[in-house]
Amino acid sequence: MQRALKEESGYRCAIPTCGQTAALQLAHIEPWAKTKEHTFDNLIVLCAICHARFDSGEMPKSSILQYKRNLSLLTHRYSQTEYRLLTFFANHLDEDVLVSSLDKFVFGGLIEDGHLEAHPGGGMRHSQMIFGRQYEFPPYWIYALTDSGVDIVNEMINAESIE
Numbered sequence: 556m557q558r559a560l561k562e563e564s565g566y567r568c569a570i571p572t573c574g575q576t577a578a579l580q581l582a583h584i585e586p587w588a589k590t591k592e593h594t595f596d597n598l599i600v601l602c603a604i605c606h607a608r609f610d611s612g613e614m615p616k617s618s619i620l621q622y623k624r625n626l627s628l629l630t631h632r633y634s635q636t637e638y639r640l641l642t643f644f645a646n647h648l649d650e651d652v653l654v655s656s657l658d659k660f661v662f663g664g665l666i667e668d669g670h671l672e673a674h675p676g677g678g679m680r681h682s683q684m685i686f687g688r689q690y691e692f693p694p695y696w697i698y699a700l701t702d703s704g705v706d707i708v709n710e711m712i713n714a715e716s717i718e
Contacts, residue, residue, distance in 0.1 A: 556593065557581060560600050565635050568602035569626050570614075571645040571711040575602035582606045584619055599623050618714035625710070625717045633664045640665065644700055644708045652698040662698065670704035673697070 560581060568575040582601045583590065590597060599619060601609060608614045629638050640662060643652065665671035676695035684690075700708065710717045 556595055556598070559595065560598055562635075563626055563630050564600040565630070565638055565642075567600075567642070568605050569599050569622050570601065570605050571622070571642050571708075573602060573605055574642050574646070575604070578603035580606045582609055582619075584616065584623060596623075599626075621714040621716060625714075628717055629711075632668075634661065636661050637665050640671070640698070641708055641711060644704070645712050648700075648705065648708060665704070668703075669701055670707055672699055672701055674699075 561579065563569075566576060566579070567573075568579065579600050580603055581593075581598050583593075584597050584599060587593075599622065605614065609616075609619055629641065633641070640652070644650075662671055662673070666673060673696045676697050707717055709715075
């Protein structure tokens, strides 16, 4: 179960604006003293700092519950790479992203759902041999969140329900 929980969070803290990869811990959403059991739905991966903030009451349980619900929805709908791109935008909302030309395929779910748009970057085209075939690519793609992409990232940040 520990591995499944870490896979769900992308091996990072489940708080979208944190994303730490060190000192990860499993946190009970409902306290162990109350439930006396470890269940997937009642556990979330947090870094040591966020876990301490949650246990101290600085981070409300309602927010943690919503982060868990959103995490489940997003990681079932999108690839881990797409989820990581959303968490990148959670920390850099006003930025566009430059990535290699093959990544347009990787982010297809976000593009298909209208949360991300891709535009060919400038510069010279290049060709690449893939599985014995020669393909032509622009040197990079520029990715930007659409209005609905901004909405989904803000919902992630603010622990609001993602629909």
